[in-house]
Amino acid sequence: MSETDIIVDGQVVHCVGCGAKVQTVNKSELGYTPKSALEKGLQNGEVYCQRCFRLRHYNEIAPVSLSDDDFLKLLTSISATDSLILYVVDIFDVNGSMISGLHRFVGDNPVILVGNKLDVLPKSLKKRKVRDWLRQQANAAGIRPIDVELISAKTNYDVDHLLDQIEKYRNGKDVYVVGVTNVGKSTLINGIIRQSTGIKELITTSRFPGTTLDRIDIPLDDGHSLVDTPGIIQPEQMAHHLVGKELNLVTPQKTIKPKGYQLNPAQTLFFAGVARFDYVTGDDREGFTVYAENNLYLHRTKLENADSFYADHLGGLLNPPSEERKADFPALERHEFKTTQKSDVVLEGLGWVTVPAGVVVAGWAPKGVAVLLRPAMI
Template identity: 85%
Template sequence: MAENQVVVDGEIIHCIGCGAKVQTNDKQALGYTPKSALEKGLASGEVYCQRCFRLRHYNEIAPVSLSDDDFLKLLTSISDTDSLIVYVVDIFDVNGSMIPGLHRFVGDNPVLLVGNKLDVLPVSLKKNKVKDWLRQRANAAGIRPIDVDLISAKTNQDVDHLLDQIEKYRKGKDVYVVGVTNVGKSTLINSVVKQSTGIQELITTSRFPGTTLDRIDIPLKDGKHLVDTPGIIQPEQMAHHLVGKELNLVTPQKRIKPKEYQLNPEQTLFFGGVARFDYRAGDRKYGFTVYAENNLYIHRTKLSNADGFYTKHVGHLLTPPSQEHVADFPALEAHEFKTTQKSDLVIEGLGWITVPSGVSIVGWAPKGVAVLLRPAMI
């Protein structure tokens, strides 16, 4: 929560739309209002936070974050409802976008798992394989989804199908949309609103009554609501270690074009300065296929030179992080594996490298960012 609450004549100013305490410091926190808008609001006697202003004038859901404690309180309240849970995760950062212990908070409510950012999947990747893998990851986290859907909120791809799925599974109940920050949840909500208005008229978009500081209730035709909940901050996401334009060089922006590298044992690939892949040992030279943001700089070097090369060039040749950000960027941690089948080495939030069977490899990522091995998806 932001600390610089606006106080006038000894009284804390609240947004008249949602009741949040108005603040001008943190754009991602509740109650944020630009100083210029605050001055106009104080003059008129109607102060709205930016989130409510966008909602009121543009039918636009703006992202907002809650602290872990506040979010857990909200999750606990969901378990007391009779509703459908739409759980949104990022296809390219599944581990980082999982909500720890979600299964304990949703109670007996059914969960529809939605993988977002379908538009950046390589053409060669089959949707059914992605669905199966997502279901397996959810099961490992203790979640048993009633179904798995893949969409692109950014391009509206398959959002109409998701609407059909929501209507199929909610059975006259309220719908809660949950997810961590940076998974595109608010983009999805906005896409649902626009898509529904033009196609199925599932959602009434003229007004959004019931707006509170921790949720937005979007009325459905039958009197129930689609509830947008604030995103919880997941510090293990790769995105939280990057700033500004750095994020666009790591997070896929368009459909990924796979790149193949012929590597001998004891060779290394650097992914800018945010990750690293070592081919430690194997019988021979192999082809390794990289699935990552098309504009991310990838540099090949000898394993024996890798540590010194990184120290010398991070923030310069190896970017992101930028030179200004190097001092604050976490050290890369090593994760060692030996494959027994064709596999994908996944660096969550970055992408993956497809590797052959019978090789010793190491994936490096910022401390706290997950690196894992899975059966090859392609």
């Protein structure tokens, strides 16, 4: 214990939102809360640090000083346990959700792969295909899940079924919930708590990455725990190149409505200023379908003008990023594909474009953000 720790009944007080130790001394350090807020929280039985309070009430994120090493140290301790791992990924950003070398952190413990944010996918998309895609991507990353489940933590879709599967595989063990930032882990656990206890929004949730700063233990009926762990920061996520309102403009909030385009070769579609799709060669007036946030600005132009158009309009017409942030936004990187069947060009964290067979296309995304080709899901 440190001199700044708050002790009540012999126990260090932690923020119920992010798990950080509560302190009233240093405003710039984790867990800070004013003394008046601490006293009120102790009376109510729920103490929140100032960071979580402002996040919950004003949707404002504050920078954190916890290092990547601290995050990894917390996760690596799981490998020494005998537990069940709930590995949550964002269906809309599978590659950005993958933790390289997951088993270095969780050891030989069995893993249930949970695909979250099913609510934003079109209704016509077959869940079987989504499960198969998730398993293939996990296997490619060296992960062999014992089960693959699809849920929406936001709408509580199939969370009951997930709970049944957890009990099926748990065998009296603790359950650790792991994943990268911004995949909805804490939202999922909030849903589980709400169903079990009726308490709403116990764990701080946000669309901003990096909310849970320490492990949070939720007691289960048999004396074991459901443990929410901090998210690993994945630089390859689209979300890490955007801030504030920009995230709302590119991250799907509701079920995606497909947008159809008849394109000729040498035409380009801009996804605001964050990505780009080129139809390079193929037949005239081919049909392409875009699946992305319904309010995301899409702009069609000629391929020969695309580079100069992007340079002239980034931060203006092509927003996000904003004018103020365009200088810091990473350059878009090109990925070319030749299709042999109807396929999806996936712009991870943003959406995908369904393209016909026998064409050459290119997807552009911020450097490090994956652009993939897969058989068409729809």
